[in-house]
Amino acid sequence: MHKLLDLYRQWAGAAPTETEKLPGAGSNREYYRLCDSEGRSVVGVIGTSREENHAFIYLCRHFCKRRLPVPEILAVSHDEMRYLQTDLGTVSLFDAISGGRDAGGRYTVKEKELLRKTIKALPEIQIRGSRGLDFGNCYPQAEFNTDSVLFDLNYFKYCFLKTTELDFNELKLEANFRLFAKDLTAEKCDSFLYRDFQARNIMLDNQGNPYFIDFQGGKKGPFYYDLASFLWQASAKYPNKLRRELVYEYYQSLKNYTEVPSVRHFVERLSLFVLFRTLQVLGAYGLRGYFEQKKHFLDSIPPAINNLRELLKMNCFPYPYMMDMLRRLTELPRFTQIETAAANRSDGYRTTEKNIYAAHPQDGPATFSKYDGKGPLKVRVFSFSYRKGIPEDRSGNGGGYVFDCRSTHNPGRYEPYKKLTGLDEPVIRFLEDDGEILTFLESAYKLADAHVRRYIQRGFTDLMFSFGCTGGQHRSVYSAQHLAEHINRTFGVEVTVCHREQGITQTLKAKQE
Incomplete structure (x- = not known):
């Protein structure tokens, strides 16, 4: 921490008068809000990976040159383990739409408008942001390819699937994984793949305009990925009708930046990435939840399993063994029991007690x-x-x-x-x-x-x-x-x-x- 304060002093000419540690999310980076005597603030970041920090710093500077809505890098330590960036405030899109999420997906008109603004802005960073970008600075890989897909599928297998003790044939599953990876990478794309495009990583200004953060895992890749990542975020509870509207908004916005495929082709490709992203996040929830015991990720597993159930109803994926295995996964008692309990719970109150009509001790x-x-x-x-x-x-x-x-x-x-x-x-x-x-x-x-x-x-x-x-x-x-x-x-x-x-x-x- 003292090295971050030294960096601030070098940049500002004086020590900060106030320091506030900001809540972390899924990464190991530490964030601090540093304020001067006049109340002006910046965000200081302490990273654990120089390569990851370098990727963010490079991408941030590149996007700023392209006049994209991202924070500005103000100062960087010589070893790139610490840096300062502009403070985008305290309101994330995740916070701004919490009412609709808590209401089970019944988003208000204002919340829907924030979602539309965000999804229409996504092609800006994907297409405009990729122009002139040296993907060699990306971390940990420069491009979305078969190897990266298989890595994520095996991440799902080892960090989530195997923890369930479900019986499956690894050779048959691996064969389907390879076919799936081949299909996902069949179309080459020069756009910027944000990778972690979600409501927590979107900050809002006073007019509700979106600003992008936490894109250090980005690489060259297909634009479908980010759309799937955002709209099928497990905890967001977007109703299907709203998803369709936002897919349409994105598709129309994308036309302003690049040639787009037919609607039918677009939807077919998108469905593949929705399935892939669902498996990928289950792998992350398994690691962060089951192994690291982080509550946010444990709580995200039931809605992710529900997303998977909905996908399996489509019966449109040409991977028979993988589909059968995933169906058996969603039918495991540990997940059906969670689903039943969630359906019978409201604000922490359970209606599944054996005798719900027993006299309440507070009645008297x-x-x-x-x-x-x-x-x-x-x-x-x-x-x-x-x-x-x-x-x-x-x-x-x-x-x-x-x-x-x-x-x-x-x-x-x-x-x-x-x-x-x-x-x-x-x-x-x-x-x-x-x-x-x-x-x-x-x-x-x-x-x-x-x-x-x-x-x-x-x-x-x-x-x-x-x-x-x-x-x-x-x-x-x-x-x-x-x-x-x-x-x-x-x-x-x-x-x-x-x-x-x-x-x-x-x-x-x-x-x-």
């Missing part, structure tokens, strides 16, 4: 009710029109919550939506792109979750929610349907949703123990 005599311990809970959710009155409660409990949706933007005011309902895709897109309904529901979810959780604890049998709007057709229908699905998915209880004015009733069955 003061909260005793004749309804305690009856269970199981059944929830009813209604949509309605205020013109026709609030739905009648026939349980005798008084009717529960009533939410007024009329403050949100009404799609019923526009001709294309007048004959549709909140169950139809065009209306859903309208409401979610507008975003007001999502903010409205965030508050409703918090109230509902707390109430359902407590009713389950006490063994109550009935709870009712109602959503009203002007006509009981668009906003109330959307809200009621989404709350019903949220409660059923989160708590596993039976939920009946009734769209009164539409004459539609649906029962979402309770999940079996």
Whole structure:
């Protein structure tokens, strides 16, 4: 640390008045925010590999010359083990979109716009950044090739697959690995492959414009890799619909920088890199999680396995033995049990206890009710029109919550939506792109979750929610349907949703123990 402070003194002419160690991620580099007496700050970096540091310093300087949004290198020690760079602030894209991620992939309009800005900027560094770049400075390899692919596939095999104790034929798997590697490297590409393009490595300025960091592992390679790396990041939980939109945005942006293949060819090639990237990150999660016991990587394994399950459903990969082995991997009890537990957990609350209707120790005599311990809970959710009155409660409990949706933007005011309902895709897109309904529901979810959780604890049998709007057709229908699905998915209880004015009733069955 004292050598980093010496470097700062040489550059600034004085010692920093304040030093703050920044949280690390997956690497062994150490980061510090160094401030002067006027509050101006830079970031100091201490690396463990001179070659890796050299790669970042070279690439950063090259990208700055190309006027790309990266930090500027301010000073470098003679041995390249320490350097100073401009401070890009504290807000990463990962932090900025945390709300949508925590909501299970329900990103707001603002969050989606940040994602679009980022994905549209990616070809800048991939294509423009590669022009005039000496790839001989890249670390640990200059180019994405068959050897590097096989290295990563074997990384997956030894650091993840073998830890599961799954039986497999190594010779057959190796043969499929080689065929897979050949297909991945079949098309030569002169673009810059970022390699670790993810939301944690994107910083945002005050206008939400993206800046790129941590590209020291980059090399010459296909642009598909980074797109797969970003959109299929296991913990991001991007819904398929949003992924498709962002792939389209990237494809359109790429056209501004280079010739692009047909859409069909592009998608086929992308699917190969999605599979490859999924196996690669599982290898990293195995090493960092199972061997180094880093919690972030252990927590990332279940969503990565879910990504793999989704890929296997495509049945489009010509590697029969590898596909069979991967299917058996996803069916191992250790992963199916994790998936079940995750599906039955919300904010740390489990609904899979043997007797979820047992009296809660905090209830005490003061909260005793004749309804305690009856269970199981059944929830009813209604949509309605205020013109026709609030739905009648026939349980005798008084009717529960009533939410007024009329403050949100009404799609019923526009001709294309007048004959549709909140169950139809065009209306859903309208409401979610507008975003007001999502903010409205965030508050409703918090109230509902707390109430359902407590009713389950006490063994109550009935709870009712109602959503009203002007006509009981668009906003109330959307809200009621989404709350019903949220409660059923989160708590596993039976939920009946009734769209009164539409004459539609649906029962979402309770999940079996």
